[in-house]
Amino acid sequence: MTNVTYSERATNFNNKTARKLFEIIEHKKTNLALALDVSTKQEFLDIADKVGPYICCLKTHIDILIDFDNDLIEQLKKLQIKHNFLIFEDRKFADIGSNTVKNQYSQGIYRIAEWADIIDAHCLPGEGIINGLKEIGLPLNRGLLLLAEMSSKGNLITRNYTNSTIEMALNHKDFVIGFIASGKITLNDNNNNIQNDFIFMTPGVGLSNKEDGLGQQYRTPREVITESKSDIIIVGRGIYGSGKDVITEAKRYRDAGWNAYLERLK
Numbered sequence: 001m002t003n004v005t006y007s008e009r010a011t012n013f014n015n016k017t018a019r020k021l022f023e024i025i026e027h028k029k030t031n032l033a034l035a036l037d038v039s040t041k042q043e044f045l046d047i048a049d050k051v052g053p054y055i056c057c058l059k060t061h062i063d064i065l066i067d068f069d070n071d072l073i074e075q076l077k078k079l080q081i082k083h084n085f086l087i088f089e090d091r092k093f094a095d096i097g098s099n100t101v102k103n104q105y106s107q108g109i110y111r112i113a114e115w116a117d118i119i120d121a122h123c124l125p126g127e128g129i130i131n132g133l134k135e136i137g138l139p140l141n142r143g144l145l146l147l148a149e150m151s152s153k154g155n156l157i158t159r160n161y162t163n164s165t166i167e168m169a170l171n172h173k174d175f176v177i178g179f180i181a182s183g184k185i186t187l188n189d190n191n192n193n194i195q196n197d198f199i200f201m202t203p204g205v206g207l208s209n210k211e212d213g214l215g216q217q218y219r220t221p222r223e224v225i226t227e228s229k230s231d232i233i234i235v236g237r238g239i240y241g242s243g244k245d246v247i248t249e250a251k252r253y254r255d256a257g258w259n260a261y262l263e264r265l266k
């Protein structure tokens with residue numbers, strides 16, 4: 001089960017965004033997602049252009065940018081076509097499903113639904129949040145990730161909460177394409193099919209640091225991909241942190257992530 005290739009996994013999904021993500025991973029031979037939490041448009045576009053060739057997915061926090069404008073989105077879309085990656089807005093929706101999350105997703109100044117292939121949500125409000133987001137996202141062939149676990153120290157997510165999140169995902173396999181988690185997780189620790197039917201993306205990945213002093217906890221690509229059997233490593237400051245050459249670091253993480261995957265396939 002854990003030695004299934006990314007291309008084989010793609011066939012388990014009807015959702016077009018999920019299939020596209022696996023295609024990009026296999027084509028570019030990278031399971032690296034860049035978490036680009038920088039505050040200016042220029043820095044954002046510059047790093048996205050430099051790192052674009054080495055990633056399958058660009059994870060944004062669009063509300064961090066101090067000079068956000070519509071041109072940024074136009075430029076980002078051009079880079080997406082140039083380098084072939086998906087865009088994941090890590091918005092972590094957490095409000096009630098009705099008009100609130102629907103409007104947060106499609107309206108406001110960011111109009112996330114127009115440009116983000118992937119979004120994520122907490123299931124704390126109940127299944128309505130998925131229904132609300134799905135009304136907007138599914139007609140656009142978008143995909144949703146559910147927050148099943150978090151990498152930060154002392155987070156309040158319990159095993160029961162994770163299990164309930166998985167159950168909600170199973171009811172919405174057309175739109176929920178996967179989870180943010182520390183690795184491949186299973187329902188009630190049973191070895192069931194969710195491992196192949198969902199994408200697992202893991203933040204809190206670093207080759208040098210073990211923590212950031214503010215609660216973030218880092219594990220290596222090998223721990224995440226080979227041992228915990230996740231699909232995608234999400235790396236931020238390990239690549240663009242101060243004094244780092246982003247291209248050198250992006251290649252280093254891409255190689256570490258891909259070699260960890262090849263090791264798992266053996």
Ligand code: 5IU
Nearest residue numbers: 035150151152180203204216235236237
């Ligand atoms: N992120 C986490 N942990 C989580 C979730 C999201 O770190 O559990 I859910 C986000 C926060 C940041 C990125 O955007 O992933 C990690 O960035 P660094 O690699 O710079 O720590």
